[in-house]
Amino acid sequence: MIDTQLTAARKGQITPAMAAVAQSEGLDAEIIRQGLARGVIAIPCNPAHACLQPRGVGQGLAVKVNANIGTSPDRCDPAEERQKLQAALEAGADAVMDLSTGGDLVAMRRQIIAACPVPVGTVPIYQAAVEITGQGKGVVDLSADDLFRVIEQQAVEGVDFMTVHCGVNMAALERLRLEGRVTDVVSRGGAFMACWIIKNQAENPLFAQYDRLLDICRRHDVTLSLGDGLRPGCLADATDRAQITELITLGELTQRAWDAGVQVMIEGPGHVPLNQIVTNIQLQKRLCHDAPFYVLGPLVTDVAAGWDHVACAIGGAIAATAGADFLCYVTPTEHLALPGPKDVYEGVITTRIAAHAADVARGRAQSVARDRQMAQARAAMDWETMMSLCLDPKTARAMREGSRPQEDEVCTMCGKFCAVRLMRDYLHPERKKV
Amino acid sequence: MIDTQLTAARKGQITPAMAAVAQSEGLDAEIIRQGLARGVIAIPCNPAHACLQPRGVGQGLAVKVNANIGTSPDRCDPAEERQKLQAALEAGADAVMDLSTGGDLVAMRRQIIAACPVPVGTVPIYQAAVEITGQGKGVVDLSADDLFRVIEQQAVEGVDFMTVHCGVNMAALERLRLEGRVTDVVSRGGAFMACWIIKNQAENPLFAQYDRLLDICRRHDVTLSLGDGLRPGCLADATDRAQITELITLGELTQRAWDAGVQVMIEGPGHVPLNQIVTNIQLQKRLCHDAPFYVLGPLVTDVAAGWDHVACAIGGAIAATAGADFLCYVTPTEHLALPGPKDVYEGVITTRIAAHAADVARGRAQSVARDRQMAQARAAMDWETMMSLCLDPKTARAMREGSRPQEDEVCTMCGKFCAVRLMRDYLHPERKKV
Numbered sequence: 001m002i003d004t005q006l007t008a009a010r011k012g013q014i015t016p017a018m019a020a021v022a023q024s025e026g027l028d029a030e031i032i033r034q035g036l037a038r039g040v041i042a043i044p045c046n047p048a049h050a051c052l053q054p055r056g057v058g059q060g061l062a063v064k065v066n067a068n069i070g071t072s073p074d075r076c077d078p079a080e081e082r083q084k085l086q087a088a089l090e091a092g093a094d095a096v097m098d099l100s101t102g103g104d105l106v107a108m109r110r111q112i113i114a115a116c117p118v119p120v121g122t123v124p125i126y127q128a129a130v131e132i133t134g135q136g137k138g139v140v141d142l143s144a145d146d147l148f149r150v151i152e153q154q155a156v157e158g159v160d161f162m163t164v165h166c167g168v169n170m171a172a173l174e175r176l177r178l179e180g181r182v183t184d185v186v187s188r189g190g191a192f193m194a195c196w197i198i199k200n201q202a203e204n205p206l207f208a209q210y211d212r213l214l215d216i217c218r219r220h221d222v223t224l225s226l227g228d229g230l231r232p233g234c235l236a237d238a239t240d241r242a243q244i245t246e247l248i249t250l251g252e253l254t255q256r257a258w259d260a261g262v263q264v265m266i267e268g269p270g271h272v273p274l275n276q277i278v279t280n281i282q283l284q285k286r287l288c289h290d291a292p293f294y295v296l297g298p299l300v301t302d303v304a305a306g307w308d309h310v311a312c313a314i315g316g317a318i319a320a321t322a323g324a325d326f327l328c329y330v331t332p333t334e335h336l337a338l339p340g341p342k343d344v345y346e347g348v349i350t351t352r353i354a355a356h357a358a359d360v361a362r363g364r365a366q367s368v369a370r371d372r373q374m375a376q377a378r379a380a381m382d383w384e385t386m387m388s389l390c391l392d393p394k395t396a397r398a399m400r401e402g403s404r405p406q407e408d409e410v411c412t413m414c415g416k417f418c419a420v421r422l423m424r425d426y427l428h429p430e431r432k433k434v
Numbered sequence: 435m436i437d438t439q440l441t442a443a444r445k446g447q448i449t450p451a452m453a454a455v456a457q458s459e460g461l462d463a464e465i466i467r468q469g470l471a472r473g474v475i476a477i478p479c480n481p482a483h484a485c486l487q488p489r490g491v492g493q494g495l496a497v498k499v500n501a502n503i504g505t506s507p508d509r510c511d512p513a514e515e516r517q518k519l520q521a522a523l524e525a526g527a528d529a530v531m532d533l534s535t536g537g538d539l540v541a542m543r544r545q546i547i548a549a550c551p552v553p554v555g556t557v558p559i560y561q562a563a564v565e566i567t568g569q570g571k572g573v574v575d576l577s578a579d580d581l582f583r584v585i586e587q588q589a590v591e592g593v594d595f596m597t598v599h600c601g602v603n604m605a606a607l608e609r610l611r612l613e614g615r616v617t618d619v620v621s622r623g624g625a626f627m628a629c630w631i632i633k634n635q636a637e638n639p640l641f642a643q644y645d646r647l648l649d650i651c652r653r654h655d656v657t658l659s660l661g662d663g664l665r666p667g668c669l670a671d672a673t674d675r676a677q678i679t680e681l682i683t684l685g686e687l688t689q690r691a692w693d694a695g696v697q698v699m700i701e702g703p704g705h706v707p708l709n710q711i712v713t714n715i716q717l718q719k720r721l722c723h724d725a726p727f728y729v730l731g732p733l734v735t736d737v738a739a740g741w742d743h744v745a746c747a748i749g750g751a752i753a754a755t756a757g758a759d760f761l762c763y764v765t766p767t768e769h770l771a772l773p774g775p776k777d778v779y780e781g782v783i784t785t786r787i788a789a790h791a792a793d794v795a796r797g798r799a800q801s802v803a804r805d806r807q808m809a810q811a812r813a814a815m816d817w818e819t820m821m822s823l824c825l826d827p828k829t830a831r832a833m834r835e836g837s838r839p840q841e842d843e844v845c846t847m848c849g850k851f852c853a854v855r856l857m858r859d860y861l862h863p864e865r866k867k868v
Contacts, residue, residue, distance in 0.1 A: 072846055072851075073849035073850050073851065074837075074839050074849035101848070101849070102849070126851075129851060133850075182806065182809040182810055182813055183809050183813045183854065184813070184854075184861055184862075185857045186853050186854060188848055188853045190853065192856070194857065194860070194861070195856050195857070195860040195861075198861060199860060233809070234806070234808070235805045236806045271809075273791075273794050273795050274751060274752075274755050274791050274794070275795040300791035301787060301791045301794060302808040302809050303790065303824055303825050304824075305824045305826075305830040306829035307784065307787055307825070310787050310788075313744050313748055314747055314751045314787070314791055317748045318708075318748075318752065321709060332829075332833065333837070333847070334847075335845070335847075336830060336833040336837075336845055336847075337833055337834060337846045338837060338847050353741055353744050353745055354744075354748060356735050356737065356738075357707075357708050357748055360669060360708070360734070361734070362709075368669075370737055371735055371736040372668070372670045372736075374668070375668030375670055375671070375705075375736050376616055378617055378667070378769070379617045390738075390739045390740060391737050391741070392740050392741060395741070395766075398740075399740055399770040399771050400770045400771060402771065403767070403771035403772060411770055411771055412506055412508040412509045412771045413767070413771060415506045415507035415509075415535070417506075417563060419622045419625035420617065420620060420625075420667075422573075423618040423619045423625050423629070426574075426629040426632045427611075427618055427628070428618075
């Protein structure tokens with residue numbers, strides 16, 4: 001059997017993936033190996049994903065950004081999905097999840113894996129749901145074999161990480177029922193499992209047969225992304241007994257995965273009031289023994305529809321500063337419609353701002369240095385260097401070109417009243433250009 | 435002499451402005467009066483601003499949002515400025531500052547005051563600078579009389595609050611020189627005063643003759659917005675000795691203003707790493723005895739050009755949660771160009787998301803209730819109510835209409851796989867529509 005990055009790390013081996021991550025992070029490969037061995041770093045890296053340039057997620061690494069793409073039953077255009085993938089990559093996404101639920105799912109996923117140099121994630125139950133509803137049955141009619149067949153298929157194809165809602169079990173669902181939530185379950189996969197449990201009066205197969213899942217992941221080095229199926233769908237439901245019960249289960253499943261040599265990340269909320277975000281991060285880190293934390297937002301308000309990428313950036317920046325390792329973007333169309341390529345681009349850039357702000361706040365040397373270089377370029381009115389240091393040079397250049405100043409040194413905001421130039425001329429006249 | 439809102443409050447009077455603010459905040463007018471009397475609430479409300487509907491800023495009130503509009507020497511179109519004012523108001527700005535430095539400044543300002551139902555702020559030294567440079571001289575050639583003449587003129591016209599850089603004095607400038615900053619001074623008004631001091635080797639008239647300023651503000655009930663002329667222009671300069679020296683001076687000037695019956699707000703940074711924001715807020719509140727705090731951002735990274743409204747929303751949400759009272763927006767074109775109407779709209783909405791997230795985090799009952807109502811509407815798939823509760827219904831409606839689902843209950847993100855509907859059907863079948 002192959003080694004996973006985790007089992008290799010435990011044997012003291014530095015794999016090519018570890019070396020590549022070490023180089024891109026500017027860290028010693030031995031640091032990466034130690035983090036992997038402890039489980040606090042994951043490198044989602046399925047050997048069957050041929051064109052992958054591995055990225056690491058976790059303690060001591062730069063905060064990473066994921067972009068969700070994929071079709072829906074109502075909007076299904078393979079060409080648009082290719083554009084969305086390109087938009088995500090152009091904007092600098094560190095990972096892409098194919099969440100397709102419309103059209104030919106297998107063809108879509110193979111196309112994405114073949115074209116995507118960053119890790120690719122999926123939620124296998126979506127394919128299982130599409131297949132069974134295509135037979136005129138319901139999601140609640142799925143068998144355990146249906147589910148594991150799809151998981152194995154996707155592992156063979158090269159999916160690097162999979163979201164599985166193993167923590168939505170009968171005990172957690174009972175906590176949810178007694179809690180009396182406003183928005184019950186808003187995770188699609190979580191809702192599938194919850195309805196399955198209610199209808200079948202039986203335990204979630206992904207929980208009951210977790211070892212079967214671990215076996216597949218171990219053989220293909222698929223990183224588990226333990227989904228938070230009961231994540232709060234509104235601020236009023238945040239940090240409640242149902243959410244924390246599921247998180248405790250995910251912590252136990254994390255240790256079982258590590259024992260089986262399988263890499264793990266934990267997914268997190270969701271909709272969370274700003275003042276509860278740090279608590280959520282500390283709780284996850286403690287309950288899951290510092291496993292990498294992959295947060296979906298968190299969104300700091302429920303009323304920002306049309307601008308949820310901004311609500312997500314606010315929450316994501318705070319979460320990542322407090323220790324979250326991986327931010328799942330949200331696009332402007334969240335809660336309203338499936339995103340298009342422009343929405344994907346905006347979502348990635350916005351989330352990268354949050355990730356970078358957190359890297360700076362956490363004192364990551366390369367990130368701090370980038371901001372300082374930008375400040376020095378501003379002081380020198382060196383526009384070319386400013387543009388090259390922007391997180392989104394394309395947009396920045398277009399804005400400047402769309403409103404040209406009369407003098408190249410300044411911009412149209414202040415024109416001849418530019419504070420930076422005034423200060424240079426009076427405080428540092430020796431720097432004046434001749 | 436007229437009473438200011440502050441002197442009236444001290445006499446135990448509840449003015450019409452206090453009553454209006456109390457009603458819009460859902461608070462007892464006596465609470466507003468007490469806050470005004472202590473200086474922890476300001477109601478910028480010049481009696482000459484005839485169409486003003488007063489807003490309050492400060493302790494216990496909803497966080498407010500300001501939009502900067504106005505021309506520059508390089509981009510000066512009165513019609514566009516009218517559009518920018520309308521965009522700011524449509525997006526829900528609580529205040530507007532006219533920062534014009536191009537064209538006919540007096541006409542522009544009068545037009546804005548006449549059309550603007552929210553408080554109008556200015557930076558009078560801009561007009562003084564435009565006038566003196568129009569005479570072929572430099573900003574450094576301004577006299578104290580030039581400055582105070584402009585301030586008096588704007589007070590008579592009805593400006594509700596004025597930013598004055600009184601804290602940029604010789605002592606603070608010496609701290610800046612010894613500090614060795616990366617971006618020295620990035621505030622326009624701050625740079626004007628700093629250069630004036632350097633060139634004239636004399637003290638800032640706004641500091642040296644502060645009582646003259648107080649006299650004008652006292653007679654017209656102009657609220658002082660004590661500008662942070664030495665605010666950091668990059669993360670590397672944040673919270674340094676120059677900034678804090680100026681802030682200590684602003685604290686002393688705050689008490690002198692209160693003693694003179696003049697309302698005061700304090701302006702704050704600027705560019706600040708995320709992990710220093712709470713410190714900045716606590717420091718301002720303590721050094722300025724809980725005077726209302728008006729923050730410009732803070733921007734949590736220097737490299738977000740093209741998306742600085744997002745960097746601003748992240749910082750603003752954290753600052754307001756920690757106690758900042760008033761958020762000055764930043765638009766997408768910050769650091770690149772003068773904003774247009776669309777940029778103004780985006781800047782206001784983005785900053786309102788930050789303000790609202792902070793109101794929720796601070797436990798403001800009306801704000802928490804709004805998010806809960808939105809969550810209830812989502813659970814009920816009641817789209818009309820969802821739209822009406824959005825901070826930006828126009829944009830949200832357009833996104834939904836641009837991507838219509840096959841079934842009206844859901845959206846094109848999940849279509850028939852809608853988690854909310856699945857949960858209703860299995861967990862709450864009694865709620866199913868017939």
